[in-house]
Amino acid sequence: MISMHFTQLALLAFGAVFVNNIVVFRFLGLCSAFSEARKPGNSAMVGITVAAIMTLATLFAWPINAFFLVPLHLDHMQVLIFIIIVAALVELSELVMLSISPALHVRLGMHLPSLIANCALLGGVLLSTGSGGKTGDIPGFIESLVTAASMGAGFVLIMVLIEGIQERLDLINVPAPFRGLPILLACAGFIALAFLGLTGIG
Amino acid sequence: MKEEISRIFATEQPLLVLGLGLCPALAVTATAVDGLAMGLATTLVLAGANLIASAGKGLIPEKARILCLVIIGAAFASVAQLLLRRWWPAIELRLGIYVPLIAVNCLLFSRSTVSVWKSAAMRSFFRGLLMGVSFTLSLLLISVAREAIGSNAVFGRALVPGAAPVALVAMAPGAFFTLALVFGFVNFWRSRSKK
Numbered sequence: 286m287i288s289m290h291f292t293q294l295a296l297l298a299f300g301a302v303f304v305n306n307i308v309v310f311r312f313l314g315l316c317s318a319f320s321e322a323r324k325p326g327n328s329a330m331v332g333i334t335v336a337a338i339m340t341l342a343t344l345f346a347w348p349i350n351a352f353f354l355v356p357l358h359l360d361h362m363q364v365l366i367f368i369i370i371v372a373a374l375v376e377l378s379e380l381v382m383l384s385i386s387p388a389l390h391v392r393l394g395m396h397l398p399s400l401i402a403n404c405a406l407l408g409g410v411l412l413s414t415g416s417g418g419k420t421g422d423i424p425g426f427i428e429s430l431v432t433a434a435s436m437g438a439g440f441v442l443i444m445v446l447i448e449g450i451q452e453r454l455d456l457i458n459v460p461a462p463f464r465g466l467p468i469l470l471a472c473a474g475f476i477a478l479a480f481l482g483l484t485g486i487g
Numbered sequence: 488m489k490e491e492i493s494r495i496f497a498t499e500q501p502l503l504v505l506g507l508g509l510c511p512a513l514a515v516t517a518t519a520v521d522g523l524a525m526g527l528a529t530t531l532v533l534a535g536a537n538l539i540a541s542a543g544k545g546l547i548p549e550k551a552r553i554l555c556l557v558i559i560g561a562a563f564a565s566v567a568q569l570l571l572r573r574w575w576p577a578i579e580l581r582l583g584i585y586v587p588l589i590a591v592n593c594l595l596f597s598r599s600t601v602s603v604w605k606s607a608a609m610r611s612f613f614r615g616l617l618m619g620v621s622f623t624l625s626l627l628l629i630s631v632a633r634e635a636i637g638s639n640a641v642f643g644r645a646l647v648p649g650a651a652p653v654a655l656v657a658m659a660p661g662a663f664f665t666l667a668l669v670f671g672f673v674n675f676w677r678s679r680s681k682k
Binding site: 310312402416477 | 678
């Protein structure tokens with residue numbers, strides 16, 4: 286019984302990382318994936334921060350959603366409530382980073398406040414708690430947490446991939462109109478094409 | 488004002504030139520109806536949030552500006568979601584999380600909306616309205632192209648009878664490729680017209 290449950294969770298996690306990747310199939314967090322890649326090393330750190338905040342926010346958002354918003358038919362309030370949770374956690378993460386590693390805070394400092402308006406964070410919380418658009422069946426607490434953590438992992442994966450691609454792109458001669466955003470979009474398209482081959486698993 | 492209109496619709500077009508609002512432009516442009524509905528919802532949120540934020544700018548401390556703008560945006564995004572649910576429930580289901588996500592759309596936090604905190608309320612309202620209309624037009628362009636190639640139809644009506652659609656264009660990789668081509672063409676055109 287427990288092992289059966291574990292298999293389901295593992296499939297769920299695999300699906301959230303690859304099959305329904307948050308960046309290339311849900312198109313969330315593209316702004317940060319394309320801009321953070323400018324400074325080597327930053328993208329992984331920003332990705333991990335986003336993944337951690339996403340998981341923590343789901344930890345708080347799921348009970349509020351399942352015990353208050355859905356039973357009271359207040360599901361149109363989800364965005365407002367979730368955004369306040371995300372904003373509080375972003376502020377908290379800044380304080381934690383300042384006390385644990387001031388050097389890291391100096392490096393990422395100016396990106397942190399803008400994470401409040403990061404669509405990967407709010408989108409991740411909405412997706413993992415099964416809200417936004419259709420209502421009805423809410424995923425279980427553990428499932429939600431696993432989904433949020435795996436979506437975070439998928440986000441880190443794409444951030445690191447795009448950073449690597451960007452380094453290669455700096456060395457080759459891209460046709461002038463395609464420099465910058467267009468060629469990055471095309472590369473993201475090829476990543477999506479590769480991941481499309483996994484459809485049907487999970 | 489005239490100069491501002493030409494900026495918003497041409498030289499600083501939010502999506503095609505500045506690259507703002509990529510997430511809806513990729514996610515909900517598989518069919519023209521979805522693109523149009525998303526554009527209209529974005530227009531509502533931009534105009535409303537600009538009006539309220541600009542009217543209340545004296546009450547909002549400088550440190551809390553992003554937070555307040557996000558919360559005002561979220562309120563209007565909920566309004567847009569409820570309106571869609573009332574009048575177009577099928578489209579609301581298809582747009583899913585992307586309607587609530589307008590609250591954190593880059594369009595709300597772009598360079599030009601920094602002026603929300605400086606200009607009068609009505610002026611901000613009109614700027615938001617114009618940016619929304621301009622964004623809607625670009626979404627319509629992309630979604631008509633993707634529906635025509637990916638589903639062989641425009642607004643649900645079949646185009647060429649018997650022709651097989653290129654289904655990949657309507658899927659996630661096709662969204663990236665279409666946008667890459669559109670951006671490349673816009674850059675090419677801009678560099679040509681500069682000479």
